[in-house]
Amino acid sequence: MELPDSTAPLAARASRESECDAHRAPRDLQRALLLILATLWLLDAVLQVQPSMFTPGPSGLSGMLNSSASANPGWIAHTITWNASIFYHHPVLANTLCAVVQFSIAFGIVSKRTCKPALALSIAWALGVWWFGEGLGAIFTGGATPLRGGPGGALFYVLLAVLLWPSEGSDQPFVAARTVGPKAARVIWITAWALMSLLTVVGSGRSPRALHDLVARMNSGQPGWLAAIDRHAALLLLHDGTPLAVSLGVLCIVVAGAILLPPTLTRVALVLAIAVFASIWVATQNFGGILAVGATDPNSGPLVVVLALTYWPLTAARATPNATAPDSVVVAKVT
């Protein structure tokens, strides 16, 4: 089959060269991670405009929001039901506003000029979602196990926005250190994983029945292959829920401490953490319920993976953001 190329030979040559150069030029890692974050925000925004989100009454988004109030302390539950009442009475307006904000964050992160305001907005928005939409990640109800997304997917958006806040400097020893510095970045990492470790073994986090029900509830509406995974996971959790929860807690502690170890051991721990949380994302979080109907976000699985990538130990050569200098030159020329 004869395939066309550019008609002008010069343009064709330039095109080929450009494609090769584009593939050779390493991308600024902080920027690359920001683009992944923007992609997740875009997914959230599109999920927000699903038809079911505009449904008025308790079967719509307001019902979903109300359910996160249950078992929370009275005053927290009151704020959540108050917010849900807004969605109950004005589902189209409120939901459209939510979608617009999330689209703004996604597109805002992409543009270098609007990246910082968009990240600031994402922090405020995610904290609001964590409170009003996720019921503070069920921390106060004892059901905030990381298997379910605890301490709340929205908190990871906040964490990533802080760690990936655009700044100049070196990516050594890892990208997360570029803005807040290595010491603060390590403290954040250890705190986050220690909290996840704690949440796996407190409340209903280590109860086999609760863990079984958590997965069994997700089963409805899932495609056959995922429902089959759910059934196996639910049975496994029913029989060995407590040992599994304790093992996950130990793993989280190991991953927390691994940031203080030599780079090779840190990488091993990060690979383990990524593999485990990718499995959790599939088997117990069911991709945030996106494959069924009515999910508003992909849950914490992919965000934990992105968080782990921001802490990936880098060699001195790869950690130099000047690798993207040509891009900077072009932006300056164009704008």
Added chain:
Amino acid sequence: MTMTPSWLYYLCAVLMLAAAAYCLISLIVKAATHRGSGWDIDIAHTFMGVSMAGMSVAQWAFGARVMWEIIFAVLLTWFLARTLQSVRHHGVHLSHFLVHAAMSLAMLLMFRFPVRVRGGSPTGSMSLSSAASRLDPGLAFVLVLIFFASAILTLDSSARGASHHTPRGSTSAMSASGRPGSAPIQSERRFGRAGGVRGLADAPRLEDASHVLLCILMGFLLIVMI
């Protein structure tokens, strides 16, 4: 009961038609000026925009299902061939044509596993229910992630002053290569010496915008079909 806002589907359909119209104009201009680059992408985008508008608003749909299936099967084959061609010329890499192949595949799947419009409301307020043979939600989700990642990467390229449609020229990469010979080609493309309709069709940012729009809207339709 799910209540679907009809305005949302009308809005999507109008945006899809706008993207399709732009690509059609661009295609006509390229044909008139004998420029061969990017016409296949314009054709694909035009078909995608028009057919997705028909999916969003029932009464705007036209053509037999089998016709669309053939069109998108041909486009899928074409872009896979172009991906192979690109790999042969530049070595193993993620060619942009692969995204267009994925988009063609998604369109093919959407026609192969259609969702039934319950009640067939002419307003386009579609209460979608799964047909007997259903598009696998896992595959649909993977495609959604590809399209959203492509939309974000395209926006990023555009923000850096380059078009993500590399075969049409990439400002940053070419400048980065430091080859002065490539600069005039780009500046002509980027700023478009010709005005009017020709200038409009030459604008890389509009090309990128139409790609981003179609990626997001296709992702939305796939999510609705899940």
